[in-house]
Amino acid sequence: MRKALPVIGTGTPAGKISGGCGTATPSPERPALPRWRKRKLRIALVRHHDLCLNTRQIARVQKRAGVLPHLGLGYIHTALKSAGFHDVVQIDTPALGLDSEGLRSLLTDFGPDLVGVSTTTPGLPGAIEACSAAKSTGARVILGGPHTEVYSHENLVHDSIDYIGVGEGITIMPELAEALERGEEPEGIRGLVTRKHHGGAAPMVNLEDVGWPERSGLPMDRYYSIMAPRPFATMISSRGCPFKCSFCFKQAVDKKSMYRTPEDVVGEMVELKERWGVKEIMFYDDVFTLHRGRVREICELIGKIDLKVRWEAPTRVDLVPEPLLKAMAGAGCVRLRFGIEHGDSEILDRMRKESDIGKIERAVTSAHEAGIKGFGYFIVGWLDESREQFRRTVDLACRLPLDYASFYTATPLPGTPLHTEAVAAGRIPADYWDRFVRGEFDSRIGYLVPDAQERAQKAYRSFFMRRSMIKPLLSHMAGTGQWRNTLDGLRSLHRSTSNTDRDF
Numbered sequence: 001m002r003k004a005l006p007v008i009g010t011g012t013p014a015g016k017i018s019g020g021c022g023t024a025t026p027s028p029e030r031p032a033l034p035r036w037r038k039r040k041l042r043i044a045l046v047r048h049h050d051l052c053l054n055t056r057q058i059a060r061v062q063k064r065a066g067v068l069p070h071l072g073l074g075y076i077h078t079a080l081k082s083a084g085f086h087d088v089v090q091i092d093t094p095a096l097g098l099d100s101e102g103l104r105s106l107l108t109d110f111g112p113d114l115v116g117v118s119t120t121t122p123g124l125p126g127a128i129e130a131c132s133a134a135k136s137t138g139a140r141v142i143l144g145g146p147h148t149e150v151y152s153h154e155n156l157v158h159d160s161i162d163y164i165g166v167g168e169g170i171t172i173m174p175e176l177a178e179a180l181e182r183g184e185e186p187e188g189i190r191g192l193v194t195r196k197h198h199g200g201a202a203p204m205v206n207l208e209d210v211g212w213p214e215r216s217g218l219p220m221d222r223y224y225s226i227m228a229p230r231p232f233a234t235m236i237s238s239r240g241c242p243f244k245c246s247f248c249f250k251q252a253v254d255k256k257s258m259y260r261t262p263e264d265v266v267g268e269m270v271e272l273k274e275r276w277g278v279k280e281i282m283f284y285d286d287v288f289t290l291h292r293g294r295v296r297e298i299c300e301l302i303g304k305i306d307l308k309v310r311w312e313a314p315t316r317v318d319l320v321p322e323p324l325l326k327a328m329a330g331a332g333c334v335r336l337r338f339g340i341e342h343g344d345s346e347i348l349d350r351m352r353k354e355s356d357i358g359k360i361e362r363a364v365t366s367a368h369e370a371g372i373k374g375f376g377y378f379i380v381g382w383l384d385e386s387r388e389q390f391r392r393t394v395d396l397a398c399r400l401p402l403d404y405a406s407f408y409t410a411t412p413l414p415g416t417p418l419h420t421e422a423v424a425a426g427r428i429p430a431d432y433w434d435r436f437v438r439g440e441f442d443s444r445i446g447y448l449v450p451d452a453q454e455r456a457q458k459a460y461r462s463f464f465m466r467r468s469m470i471k472p473l474l475s476h477m478a479g480t481g482q483w484r485n486t487l488d489g490l491r492s493l494h495r496s497t498s499n500t501d502r503d504f
Helices: 059-065 071-082 100-110 124-135 153-157 169-181 262-276 292-305 322-330 345-350 357-369 387-399 417-424 432-437 452-464 467-480 483-495
Strands: 043-047 088-092 114-118 140-144 163-165 232-235 280-283 310-315 333-341 373-380 404-409
Touching (some): 322 357, 373 387, 387 452, 452 467
Parallel strands (some): 043 088, 114 140, 310 333
16 A cells, blocks of 8 residues: 655746746755556546535526536546556536536446546535446446545445545545555555445645646636636635634544645646636635735745736635735735625624624725725525524625625535534424435425525625626626626526515
8 A cells, every 4th residue: 555645746847937937936846757657547537517406505696607627636636647547537527518428428438447426415416426327337436525524334325336535535546546456445545435444534635745736638618707707727725724614514634724835836826827828716725814924925926927817715804914915916816705604793603703794894895995806705594594684794795895795595514513503493304414315305405594595686686786786797797708697697686586575
């Protein structure tokens, strides 16, 4: 069994950031790919459709939001290449527009020995479809992703699944592939669950020790976001979040923070611009500005090489001091995604946000004054949320200098404090998710207030249908080219009238 995870070379000359945009402080040169051994196992990594009945977003918005690359599978692909497995493909059915039969056809043509499928708990029905398609080709099938941290053995009720990966797939997949190539039944692999063995959870690894996610072979031209010009890409510059919001499920690997160096981060940004023509990069860290000194170094390095690329990132309202905002704006940051969540102080406390309305107003206003657009995430329909508390959320969203907002319905995901509270309050069945995993439920988990969906629709209309939003929306469409998706979204919101509107 492999003792340590080797790393893959990026092809970057020592002392330079690739792409010919200038020099930077050199980072340690990555060792070359170990080509002394080319393994024969054929491996497919699959992301199947995840539109499902337990989405937290209203359907008409989700359908137009876009299709983003799956970075987790990209990193696993890189780790497999580093271990000598080169016959690997990533199949992204949402980007390719494939249903389960289309996926089955692709897999049959490829003839994989091992198929890895990633899923979240709400997206499990789609993942089970993918596993069934993979199993029909005769491949061994492993299911991984955030979902398996809570449900490991339970997923093995499905005959199409041979293994469950818990924790870091970057280490699990190469070790599993090596065992299968040797013709052995995998045993003793940390994080691997079989019908006979539970390997615990594989620990987190630093992404910088893995290499950049493999993007070759992906339909890069098919990825888009309603928020960004095309082509665009996603990145992760850090991992982990120390905060404990009650609606958020954390894997074991999420509880420790790890950071990539500024040189490595900016190096990948340059490659995305030079190789793929990317115009905007969306960072998908848990909290991008958690290590503010590192963010300042990233901004300085971007300025030093004069990298002309737009980017955006998620953050918290208590982690964006004004000097940092100015540095980020000067380095190409065009948008910050704030987890605001609610406009009522009592519910913010119940969410364990460690925030308040004053911090929210100062952070969003400071970003706006620095020239950075604000995107606010909000949750409506919280447990026992009154209509007055809901109104405060809509009022806050509308009075803040936000250019964009997203309104999710509160969904008690398994393993979260919100789930525990909702069960205790008798709002949802205690065994809903257990039965959902076994395929016994074909209806959505109950909303925590009966009209949560209508509240989300009302919030969207109240925010985007204001006269004051005309200029920001026109500016957005002109800057991103997302005319059709934006206009279709607005039309659908306008048509989604509800008899409950007059009650708010």
